[in-house]
Amino acid sequence: MCQLLGMNCNTPTDIVFSFTGFALRGGQTDEHQDGWGIAFFEGAGVRHLVDHQAAIRSPLAELIKAHPIKSENVIAHIRKATQGKVALENCHPFVRECWGINWVFAHNGDLPEFMPELNGQFLPIGNTDSERAFCYILQQLRLRFGTTPPALSDLSRTLKELCSEIAAFGTFNMMLSNGSALFVHCSTHMHYLIRQFPFNTAHLSDQDVSIDFSSVTTPKDRVAVIATQPLTNNESWAAFGSGELKVFVDGACLTN
């Protein structure tokens, strides 16, 4: 199994604090040693960093901590290989273009029997069940909505249907973003919190590190952080229900 981290904000925000705790689970406080990856939206572009080394030993992970990248939408993943060899092409998050927009996807769980028919528009490069599910989702979106991207409400409803369909084949905890919304589906484990005014001090669960967010934010900032397991031990993380799809936009959860 793997762990996921997502961030969705109303202003470009760096993810160093959350990523610091999260990356420790990649080989130190947890067993997810088979690669990791992170994708930051910057405007319409995506900065996509993946590595098949454990996150705690990766120079790229050090770079992210040393040179904070600000983004409104981030998805990160640390991997414990279950299906697919340890190779760069199997590292999440995966990125594809659809409707001239970057889509970023990461998955936690197993879908051993999920073998959908793919029409060739989006095909897996590696051999994970996860990338297969991502290709299937994009294919179905294109089949349903043609060459014009749908409104957020239609997109959300369709993704909920597709996630339910895929989750019937196993465990489908997933994060998907098009750079404006972050869609998160939970089969088994997923937690989130919204940080907003008045900001407080947060303390990581995986390392003795605290940050006083009131000193690095403005009163208008709002940040949603979503993770497989809570990353801090003095904040109130809400658990997703099984089968829930939540949609985050501008740091708010639209589906409470």
Add this chain to the structure above:
Amino acid sequence: MCQLLGMNCNTPTDIVFSFTGFALRGGQTDEHQDGWGIAFFEGAGVRHLVDHQAAIRSPLAELIKAHPIKSENVIAHIRKATQGKVALENCHPFVRECWGINWVFAHNGDLPEFMPELNGQFLPIGNTDSERAFCYILQQLRLRFGTTPPALSDLSRTLKELCSEIAAFGTFNMMLSNGSALFVHCSTHMHYLIRQFPFNTAHLSDQDVSIDFSSVTTPKDRVAVIATQPLTNNESWAAFGSGELKVFVDGACLTN
């Protein structure tokens, strides 16, 4: 205008020496300050690093020099913006999946009037003429060959036709790779050399740095290096002719 650097090898090779000289042209020995990028194939995967900072000031460029990445196919680009704002989504190389394979593309030149009809299968995310040309190439490959990737000879012949068609709209120096072959088209400036046994010492043009390749290679190694302008001043670089498409596989030029 921009500059391009490509490498195609028969064994995973690091590009640090060539990249060191090339990156200096990104703001120091030349004026290409509007971003840079590099893509390394690693198996079927691609490590894709892009930055809208000048290469000489980029921490990512430092990382590449400090932690050499070995690859059989690399494409790098430094940018002087002509069309498209300075933004991450406009940084080359561009990456797209077609036939379940990663394709990497970078372009030097201007195609101001090139406005092909795109059917929606591959759409630009940014607003450069370059990404438009890349999407058009992939679209035409899919239209001609359907859901099965063609043999190298058919692919090369088709790319030659497509490059000629696009080059009629302006300047089209470009590099394209599917991870096994590196296709290079020249409109105005492109040079290459093949390094193979017996290896010699090479000296960069842009900095007083030499490397004795005989100490870091085996007799079987073969490396093709392709660049807009020669990178070393004591080796014999061959110039491409205008309108030429050369195909490099396993460090050899197939189209001499």
